[in-house]
Amino acid sequence: MRNIAFVFFALLSVPCLSFSFQQQNQAGDTLKFAVVTDTHIGKKGNDTGLAAIVEDINQNPDIDFVLHAGDVSDFGTAGELGEAKRLMEGLTKPYYIVPGNHDTGWSDSGGLTYNVHWQDQKFLADIGGVRFIGVSTGPYGRMSRGYVPLDQMRWLDSLVAVTPSDQRVVFLTHYPLDAGMSNYYELIEKLRKLNTVAIFVGHGHVNKVFDFGGITGIMTRTAQSRKGTFAYNTVVMTPDSAFVKMVDVGKAENPRWASLRLRGNTERPRIAAPESGSVPIREEHKVVKAAWTYQDSGNIVATPALWKNNVLIGNLLGEFKSLDIQNASVNWQFKAGQSIYSSAEVAGNRVVFGAADSMVYCLNAENGSLIWKLKTGAPVLASPAIHEKLVYIGSSDLKFRAIDLATGKVIWTYEGLAGFPPGKPAVGDGKVIFGTWNKTLYALNTKDGTLAWEWKNNDYSRYYSPAMSEPVIQNGKVYMVAPDEKLREFDLKTGEQTYVSDQFRVRESLGGKNSQSWLVAKTMQDTIVAWSTKKEEPAVIFKISGEFGRDFSYSAPAFDDGSTFFFGTTYGRVYAVDVKEKKVKWIYQLSEDMVNTVKPLKHGAGVVATSVDGKIVLLKGS
Structure with a gap:
């Protein structure tokens, strides 16, 4: 099946693209559903595991629908998410899904590929009188704590305004609602305004019960193989209780590991605000x-970039703004086609940045008018460097380009990058240096884009790639750090690694x-x-x-x-x-x-x- 979806308007005060499905259960009936999480499609064997879980769920008459709590894929690539979609569509029962940090944090599309398969990163479903709500918790394109995006927080406000105070609500998210999420307190405060009886989460890969500000939290085990078995959980929910059981596919039935009383919104204690x-x-x-x-x-x-007395900045809604540096009033705004991860660069009266709509934009910094735009083959999450009237920037189409600042014409292209480049390159002494999310650091000749040298961090997985950090060029050397927490020095001309130290944990x-x-x-x-x-x-x-x-x-x-x-x-x-x-x-x-x-x-x-x-x-x- 089947990610059931039809638009639910419910007289919301703001437009939303949430999806809703109404099953035939009557209010007060017992709900029986499965929770799958952390499938990490892309890691060896996990596709086999999810296929086995889907088949097992289909054969279980006591399961009416399925929740997936995120980390659908391992690295957020199109291939991984496409395979996950194909496997999930094998379900003969409705399912509801949210992304996890592995679907958005390292995504070469800024999370857009997830939207291609599941339309949205949030959902709304009324089932048997219970309102199920799911949101994304990021993070997006950067290693940080999780967070619910601002637009989804506003969407939750609209739901609070129209949801009956006595309607039971079940919430689904990937991150637990604790200090691992930067806006967890604000999120809990919103959920307290609803009759939220349970919050299902993933991320931790284990079965565990939480107390999220007086609301019962249930973390369920990763679907990945543990001790030779793939697993998911089943939940039986009555108006005041939830009974949770882990299913080891192909193994004998397990006893319930949690029998929980679900408290309504009149029974919960207040929680203290977090300390800064x-x-x-x-x-x-x-x-x-x-x-x-x-x-x-x-x-x-x-x-942010600076132009005269103006601050120039883009956001994940695709808005690029100019603010007056004296009082933060908005001078002008430009709307890109998708999210802006790119940090802008200014030269003269021109400001250049990339966007997830696959474009590189060049605007007039004074008034925001478009001077030129260049279409690439995939989202541009990287940031540009401008040097001697050339714009240097990478794209998720696995190409790196030098672009004429005046015209937007491509001067040269280097193709076949090992992974997508998310950061800003360093330019100096005839070289442009940058890293990618496939363990590789590149040095290209600025004259013609030919490869001068490359270095691969083969001692570690792709999560330790020298990708995000901007290299530092000094005294004929290149300095680079990566998530392996080592400072490395390379000869700028030859690429020879001349120094490495793990004395300090520089990420x-x-x-x-x-x-x-x-x-x-x-x-x-x-x-x-x-x-x-x-x-x-x-x-x-x-x-x-x-x-x-x-x-x-x-x-x-x-x-x-x-x-x-x-x-x-x-x-x-x-x-x-x-x-x-x-x-x-x-x-x-x-x-x-x-x-x-x-x-x-x-x-x-x-x-x-x-x-x-x-x-x-x-x-x-x-």
Whole structure:
């Protein structure tokens, strides 16, 4: 079957593309359904496992419908999602599905391929008097905590407004509603306004019961083989209880592992709001103020660009805006065909960025008018670099292009990349350097696009690819970090690896100041490191504690025109660090969401920062 879908309007106050299916059960009847999760199609043997699960469900007369809690695929590719769709369509019973982080976080389409197969990343279904609601929890294109996108949160608000207060609600999402999701508290507050009796989640790969703010949470086991068996769970739900049993395909029947009382919305205790940050910000670091803060309508995973007195930024709704740097008023807005993951680059009065509609756009930075656009063969999630009137940018069509800034004409193309490039290339000394999500770092000759050299991280899986981080070119060397948490140095001309160190856990957040031969990084756990690259090997200038706790999000340190660099953290803070003084100058709590690579203004005039939850801020230190 069959992802049952017809549009459910229900007099919602805003348009939505949710889907609803009404079964014949009467209100109050017992519901019997299966929960499948974390199928990770793309890993060896998982297709066989899902096929066996589908066949087993089809043969079980006690199952009326199926929920899939995400991580449908392993890497979000078209092939993996297509195979998952084919297998799920073998069900003879209705099913309802949401994506997981493996479907959106590493997706070469920015999650669009999922939409091709399942139309939307959220759903609404009324079954036997119970309202089933599912949403995506990302993240999108970046390693960060999970989050429900802003547009889906607004959609939930519209459902709260029209859902009867006594109607039972069952919620489905991939991430558990805890600190692993940045806006879990706001989500729970919305669900508390409904008569939410249960929340089903995946992600953890085990069977487990939670308490999500007084609402019963049920995590179910991955469908993947464990101890030689593939598995799913069955649920029998009555008006006040849920009974959960794991089914090991081809094995003897298991006893129930959970018998749960489901509480209505009048029985739940209040929950405390989460505290910001892992360690309170010291008073001596609170010497920075926001000149203004702007809340965007869409989530943001890009670095802002600056043109004169304007901030230029795109969001995941496909909106590209110009904000007045004095007061954050909107000067103009341009609408791309799909989400914008790309950080824009400015040259003269032109601003260039890519979009998931497969386009590279060049706009007039003054008024937002289109100067040219270039159609590629797949979504453009990467960011451009502009050097000597050429735009260098990669695309998920596995091609890397040099484009004439004036005309939009392709000057040369390098084809056959090992994986898609999500980041920004570095350009210098006749080379353009970038990584891809298939373990490969490329160096192309800027003159004609021929391959100068490549390096493969064959010691690790594709999850450890040198993809997101922008390389740093200094003193005839290339510096690169990746999720394997090692700093690597390569000879720019030959590609020979001349240095590697795992002394500091540098994941992806690396930056530099070429005029001073400084290399700086944010690590996975608290530490901030600076090196000098003047000698044969990088020499540590300092390592200091940032007190930001665990950190795994990309935010490359960016220098101002002095000795201060800035970066953001997984948990929403912006840091200013002085290399000469070897200390943290200030810290600002912008959000609870990941902060992207920030943009310093000239002459110490401040820094513009963006966070995944759509906040844009101009910060000015004392």
